[in-house]
Amino acid sequence: MKQHLIITIGREYGSGGREIGEKVAAALHIPYYDRKIIDLAAQKTGFHADFIENEEHRITGSFLFNIATGGYPIGVGQPMGLSLTDQVYRAECEVIRKIAAEGSCVIVGRCADYVLRDDFTCFNLFIHASFDRRCERIMAEYSLSRDKAAESIRKTDKNRTRHYQYYTSRGWGDAQNYDMTLDSGRLGIDGCVRIITDTVNML
Amino acid sequence: MKQHLIITIGREYGSGGREIGEKVAAALHIPYYDRKIIDLAAQKTGFHADFIENEEHRITGSFLFNIATGGYPIGVGQPMGLSLTDQVYRAECEVIRKIAAEGSCVIVGRCADYVLRDDFTCFNLFIHASFDRRCERIMAEYSLSRDKAAESIRKTDKNRTRHYQYYTSRGWGDAQNYDMTLDSGRLGIDGCVRIITDTVNML
Numbered sequence: 322m323k324q325h326l327i328i329t330i331g332r333e334y335g336s337g338g339r340e341i342g343e344k345v346a347a348a349l350h351i352p353y354y355d356r357k358i359i360d361l362a363a364q365k366t367g368f369h370a371d372f373i374e375n376e377e378h379r380i381t382g383s384f385l386f387n388i389a390t391g392g393y394p395i396g397v398g399q400p401m402g403l404s405l406t407d408q409v410y411r412a413e414c415e416v417i418r419k420i421a422a423e424g425s426c427v428i429v430g431r432c433a434d435y436v437l438r439d440d441f442t443c444f445n446l447f448i449h450a451s452f453d454r455r456c457e458r459i460m461a462e463y464s465l466s467r468d469k470a471a472e473s474i475r476k477t478d479k480n481r482t483r484h485y486q487y488y489t490s491r492g493w494g495d496a497q498n499y500d501m502t503l504d505s506g507r508l509g510i511d512g513c514v515r516i517i518t519d520t521v522n523m524l
Numbered sequence: 525m526k527q528h529l530i531i532t533i534g535r536e537y538g539s540g541g542r543e544i545g546e547k548v549a550a551a552l553h554i555p556y557y558d559r560k561i562i563d564l565a566a567q568k569t570g571f572h573a574d575f576i577e578n579e580e581h582r583i584t585g586s587f588l589f590n591i592a593t594g595g596y597p598i599g600v601g602q603p604m605g606l607s608l609t610d611q612v613y614r615a616e617c618e619v620i621r622k623i624a625a626e627g628s629c630v631i632v633g634r635c636a637d638y639v640l641r642d643d644f645t646c647f648n649l650f651i652h653a654s655f656d657r658r659c660e661r662i663m664a665e666y667s668l669s670r671d672k673a674a675e676s677i678r679k680t681d682k683n684r685t686r687h688y689q690y691y692t693s694r695g696w697g698d699a700q701n702y703d704m705t706l707d708s709g710r711l712g713i714d715g716c717v718r719i720i721t722d723t724v725n726m727l
Contacts, residue, residue: 501719
């Protein structure tokens with residue numbers, strides 16, 4: 322890689338975005354961050370990592386809910402106090418900016434494309450696949466029935482959509498928000514890794 | 525290319541999707557179809573090519589309008605008679621299926637990804653770029669002022685969105701509808717061509 326570049330990856334649940342991110346980071350010899358951001362935010366806030374993981378997706382989409390729990394949506398008015406969910410988001414933003422400043426890396430999820438948009442050169446990706454392909458992957462990975470896997474995908478994608486829209490005011494998975502989006506079911510995990518690394522090396 | 529493959533390209537106005545399509549077709553030594561579909565539909569229907577081009581984007585998004593003009597949205601109930609816009613769409617669908625059956629090719633626009641989804645192996649792409657980049661391209665290509673270029677982009681994208689949603693019930697530019705989407709402003713026209721040809725040769 323010729324430059325200080327942050328590769329961000331948004332991904333549908335079960336699309337293999339995490340595995341793609343890990344393999345891209347390994348191929349480019351740069352650090353990979355996913356759950357490690359939770360651990361770093363835990364150190365920063367004093368919250369337990371499990372608590373942070375739970376709070377990450379507690380967005381209800383309701384303005385009143387966030388006021389009731391002590392916060393306002395980021396960017397709306399002057400926050401009088403931040404909800405726990407917003408405190409977790411802010412801590413994660415600080416962690417993301419700190420690791421991005423340290424050098425090139427791959428960051429999966431956590432609105433990193435949006436958080437870093439003004440101050441870093443990013444290559445923003447979104448990975449998706451058909452519902453059936455994702456079901457098969459989740460069934461195999463977690464030994465779940467088809468019904469349980471499908472339920473898990475619907476719930477997780479709903480949470481990710483709400484979380485992304487709440488903090489970025491953008492549509493999750495809208496092509497216009499990303500430099501490249503790939504269907505991992507069609508192109509394969511290793512196919513996606515090859516396309517991404519070839520492209521990043523071309524930039 | 526190892527197989528009979530149809531490369532379809534949806535594109536934001538001013539993103540360079542047409543130029544990318546032409547260069548991909550030339551690199552892969554396969555035919556390129558864009559406006560030629562209008563001429564072929566004109567031969568088929570007896571309508572003038574200019575009339576077809578005008579009708580292509582006369583979707584109002586109003587169910588009542590289409591009934592009033594003699595048609596029903598495709599796939600909704602049993603059509604008693606087709607509006608002129610629907611007749612043009614049907615003629616273009618037949619042309620698209622015929623050219624797809626003849627061999628590998630590149631088809632730009634006209635919902636080809638949707639039209640061919642059940643009967644052909646396709647590689648479906650969507651090309652986009654920032655509004656500013658597209659403005660610059662349209663200004664240079666058609667010697668327009670910034671205001672005129674911006675107006676032209678807004679109008680054309682609105683028509684394309686309506687047309688695609690009306691005939692496919694899908695969101696135009698939703699990553700999930702495509703195998704790959706690319707930001708041509710970020711990756712460059714020739715960069716996109718290289719990524720696409722490398723990927724297609726990998727399939």
